[in-house]
Amino acid sequence: MITAEKHEFPMARTCPFAPPPAYEEIREEEPVSRVRLPDGGWAWVVSRHEDVRTVLNDRRFSADRQHPDFPQLVKGAAAARRPDEERTLIEMDAPEHGPARKAVLGEFTVRRLEALRPRIQEIVDGQIDALLAGPQPGDLVESLSLPVPSLVICEMLGVPYADHEFFQEHTAKMFKQSTPPEQRGAAMGAIQGYMVDLIAEKEENPPDDLLGRQIVELRADGTYRRTALAGMGFLLLVAGHETTANMISLSTVAFLRNPEQLAMIKADPGNTLNAVEEMLRYFTIVDAAASRLCVEDTEIGGQLIRAGEGVLTLGHSANRDPRAFEHPDELDIERGARHHVAFGFGPHQCLGQNLARMELQIVFDTLFRRVPTLELAVDVDELPFKDDANIYGLYQLPVTW
Known part of the structure; x- marks a missing residue:
């Protein structure tokens, strides 16, 4: 039985294109081990691909972040929550989770x-037009990475894009590790309050957008609650722009650093979907978001985890596990490995994964076709990577063409 923690979480990167070095040590020497959390408590980390998938697909591990014993990855996170705060999909367990997910799943079918x-193509072309018409160097984060997924999710939900600066500002505060608990709670509350007010406006004459359709369908089922739908809208709005935006920026840098890989998608756009999967695996920008609380004594990877103990699934470690991926630290867009866990696994697997794949495919095909001379305006070691955020990415990406 392990009696001490060897590592503190989160662990530091030494390379912007690799997970923390400690991940390999943990995965190879003690794949289920204890780490110290920012609030002084501890949790188990699960680091191998097979074990991560097992945890995420096992009902003995709860996703209920409101439970007092749930492992918190940010100091003061529990105190930042309001007592009346609605659980979102990612915080629900069975039997509550299934019907709530099913109610909105139809919005994300292929x-x-x-x-x-x-429409997504039109949005991408419009943002590239603006980039090319602007000064050089341009910031790809500001001109493409953030606006594209923000515009798409706003149109899907029926959120006025004119308000994008409001929710992007508050989202940034939510995900920055150094944000004080009271400011993080205020940022979450501001977006949730915004969503409640927006849905209230839609209730009298529900429009033909995702939120409007949900109002109609949930009323017909007799299950409509404004605050619950606001929680869903909050989750989709925040996750729908932040994750894809960071993937666009990071993947662009990776392509520019690996011209032979970029040449493959320029020569044949049929390679782009495999490239998207490889970028998702390679970066795994939402690393330990799939935290869990063990609710029944369970053995994982030969280690007994007791009820009431927290578990962090290290997605980035799992996606670099040589047992699951040959030469995992190499970027290989011909790999075609869709069994990565960048979107999670099991009943909580990312609801918007098909949308993210489509946005990334359209962006890469269009960007490198229309701007074939695109290049970084600064050295890679000068780029401001989001080492201080819970979703990895870039704050700015200066480019020329």
Whole structure:
């Protein structure tokens, strides 16, 4: 039985394109081990691909972040929550989770999203037009990475894009590790309050957008609650722009650093979908978001985890596990490995994964076709990576063409 923690979480990177070095040590020497959390408590980390998938697909591990014993990755996170705060999908367990997910799942089918493809293409082209018309160097984060997913999710939800600076500002505060608990709570409350007010405006004459359709459908089922739908809207709005935006920026840098890989998608756009999967695996920007609380004594990877103990699944470690991926530290867009856990696994697997894949595919195909001379305006070691955020990415990406 392990009696001491060897590492503190979160662990520091030494390379912007690799997980923390400690991940390999943990994965190879003690794949289920204890770490010290920012609030002084401790939790188990699960680091191997097979074990991560097992935890995420096992009902003996709860996603309920409101439980007092749930492992908190940010100091003071529990205190920042309001007592009346609604659980979102990522915080629900069975049997509550299934019906709540099913109610909105139809909005993210491949068929429905394919109908959005022309509009997403139009948005991407418009942002690239603006980039090319602007000064050099340009900031790809400001001109492309953030606006594209923000515009798409705003249109899907029926959120006025004119308010994007408001929710992007508060989202940034939520995900920055150094944000004081009271400011983090205020940022979350501001976005949630905004969403409650927006839904209230839609209730009299629900429009044909995701939130409007949910109002109609949930009323018909007799399950409509404004605050619950606001929680769903909050989750989709925040996750729908922040994650994809960071993937666009990081992947662009990776392509520019690996011209032979970039040449493959320029020569044949049929390679782009495999490239998207490889970028998702390679970066795994939401690393330990899939935290869990053990609710029944369970053995994982030969280690007994007791009820009431917290568990962190290290997605970035799992996606660099040589047992699951050959030469895992190499970027190989021909890998075609969709069994990565960048979108999680099991019943809580990312609801918007098909949308993210489509946005990334359209952005990469369009950007490198229309701006074939794109290059970084600064050295890689000068880029401001988000080492201080819970979702990895870039604050700015200066480019020229």
